[in-house]
Amino acid sequence: MKEINVSEIIPVVRKLCIDTNYYASEDVVIKIKEFLEKEVSPTGRDILQLILENHKMAAEELMPMCQDTGVAVVFVELGQDVHLVGGDFYEAINEGVRQGYVDGYLRKSIVEDPVIERKNTRDNTPAIIYTDIVPGDSLKITVAAKGGGAENMSEVKMMKAADGIEGVKDFVVDRIKRSGGNPCPPVVVGVGIGGSFEQCALLAKKSLLRPITEKNPDPVWAAVEEEILERINKLGIGPQGLGGRTTALAVSILQMPCHIASMPVAVNVNCHCHRHESVVIE
Amino acid sequence: MANEIHLRTPLKTEDLEKLKVGDKVLLTGKVYTARDAAHKRLVELVEAGKQLPFDIEGAAIYFVGPSPARPGKPIGSAGPTTSYRMDPYSPALLDVGLKAMIGKGPRGPKVIDSMVKNKAVYLASIGGAAVVTAQSVKSCKIIAYEDLGAEAIRELEVEEFPAFVANDTKGNDIFQLGVEKYRR
Numbered sequence A: 001m002k003e004i005n006v007s008e009i010i011p012v013v014r015k016l017c018i019d020t021n022y023y024a025s026e027d028v029v030i031k032i033k034e035f036l037e038k039e040v041s042p043t044g045r046d047i048l049q050l051i052l053e054n055h056k057m058a059a060e061e062l063m064p065m066c067q068d069t070g071v072a073v074v075f076v077e078l079g080q081d082v083h084l085v086g087g088d089f090y091e092a093i094n095e096g097v098r099q100g101y102v103d104g105y106l107r108k109s110i111v112e113d114p115v116i117e118r119k120n121t122r123d124n125t126p127a128i129i130y131t132d133i134v135p136g137d138s139l140k141i142t143v144a145a146k147g148g149g150a151e152n153m154s155e156v157k158m159m160k161a162a163d164g165i166e167g168v169k170d171f172v173v174d175r176i177k178r179s180g181g182n183p184c185p186p187v188v189v190g191v192g193i194g195g196s197f198e199q200c201a202l203l204a205k206k207s208l209l210r211p212i213t214e215k216n217p218d219p220v221w222a223a224v225e226e227e228i229l230e231r232i233n234k235l236g237i238g239p240q241g242l243g244g245r246t247t248a249l250a251v252s253i254l255q256m257p258c259h260i261a262s263m264p265v266a267v268n269v270n271c272h273c274h275r276h277e278s279v280v281i282e
Numbered sequence B: 001m002a003n004e005i006h007l008r009t010p011l012k013t014e015d016l017e018k019l020k021v022g023d024k025v026l027l028t029g030k031v032y033t034a035r036d037a038a039h040k041r042l043v044e045l046v047e048a049g050k051q052l053p054f055d056i057e058g059a060a061i062y063f064v065g066p067s068p069a070r071p072g073k074p075i076g077s078a079g080p081t082t083s084y085r086m087d088p089y090s091p092a093l094l095d096v097g098l099k100a101m102i103g104k105g106p107r108g109p110k111v112i113d114s115m116v117k118n119k120a121v122y123l124a125s126i127g128g129a130a131v132v133t134a135q136s137v138k139s140c141k142i143i144a145y146e147d148l149g150a151e152a153i154r155e156l157e158v159e160e161f162p163a164f165v166a167n168d169t170k171g172n173d174i175f176q177l178g179v180e181k182y183r184r
C-alpha cells in the first residue's frame, strides 16, 4: 500500500490549472498549422494565424490564451493500491483550483446557485471531479478547462438502434452545423456513444482527452471519425463562423456497451483552445 | 488578406456605411464593455428614460468579461463572448445611438433589422485570441456596476483593435454569406 498525502496534490492541481490556460498543447498547434495550409478563405487564414500568434503571446506574457478560463473539470485515475492520507482529497483538489485561478490571474466563472442568485464564488470552485479506480499504485490527475461558449453547444440525444451509424453521423454533423460560429471554431468534437443517458455525456467529454494528432485505435471507428470530420469541414462555417473550410480540427469518439433498447449519443464541443493537462504522481 | 480599414470612435454613420461584410477593421478610441448583466441594467435605464453611465451616441460596445490584469497591465486576456445572449437587449441600445457591437457568433434577425434601421454594424473579433486583442487595449477603467465583477462596465482605450465586419449597415450577414461561399 502506497501512501500519498493530499497536501501534495494542491500544488500539482494549481500548476495544471495555470499551465493549461497559458500554454497551447502541441497537438493543437500541429493541427492548426496543417489546416492553415489548406484553408482557402483569406479571412479564415487570417484568423488561424492570429490564433497561432495568440499561443505565442500567451506563453510570453504569462496570460491565459482566452479570457474564459473555464470551469475546472478534473479527471482522477486513482490506483487501488494508493492510500490517500492527510485530509479530504476533494477539498485538496478544490484548494489547488482555487490557488491556480487566483494566483494565475485566471477568470472566476463559477456561480453558486445556477438559476436564482447566480452569485460568483470568486475562486472558480467547486471543480467538477470524476474519479476512476484503476489497478496500480499511482495517481493520475488531469485538469481540463472547459469554456462556456463551446460547452453550451453540446447535446445528448437518446437515439434508436434503427437510426444506425448514419443516424449518429447525421446527428453529430447537424449539431456542429447548428452551432455555427458560437463555439469559436475551429472546434474539437467529442462524441460519446452507448452506456446510458449520463454515461454517454461523460464519454464524450473523456474522448476529448485523446491527442488530436492520434487516430482512433479501432480502424472502424477511425473511419467514422474521419468521415464526420470531412462532412463538418464541408459545412463552410470556417474559423469563427466567418466562412471557410476549417470548422473542426478533429472528431474523437468513445463508445461502450448499452441496453438493447437504447442508443444514447452525446456531442461535447470544445473550442480550439482545447485545454487539458495531466500529471502522474508516483 | 482582407481589406483593412481604420475606424475611430465615436463612430460616424458615413464611415460605417462604407463597410462591407468581411472587411477587416482596426478600431481606435473609446470602447465600452458589457455582458448580459450590464445590458439588462442599461436597457432598464433606457426604458425608464434615465441617463446611461456613458455617452452612447456613436459608441461601440464590446461583449467581454476580461480575465484579471497582472500588476502593471491595463487588462487581462480580453476576447469576445458569445453575442446571441445580448440579442434581447441590443435593439433598444441601437435605437438610442449605439453604432457598433463587438462579439463572437451570429446575431438574430431582430438585431440585424435594427442595425439596418439605425445604420449600425456588428463586428466579430476572434474568440480565443484574447491575448492578441488585449495588446490593443491601452487603458481600462471601471465606470459602472463594479458589483458585477468581470461583468462591470469598463471604458477601454483601444488602438487598432482587430475585428471583422460581420453585419454591415445593409443587412448583410457574414455568418450566412461566408458559409454559403465555402460550403461544398
Ligand code: SF4
Residues within 6 Å of the ligand: A066, A067, A068, A069, A070, A146, A147, A148, A149, A150, A151, A182, A183, A184, A271, A272, A273, B079, B080, B081, B127, B128, B129
Ligand atoms: S469557446 Fe473557447 S475560445 Fe471561445 S470564448 Fe469560450 S473558452 Fe474562449
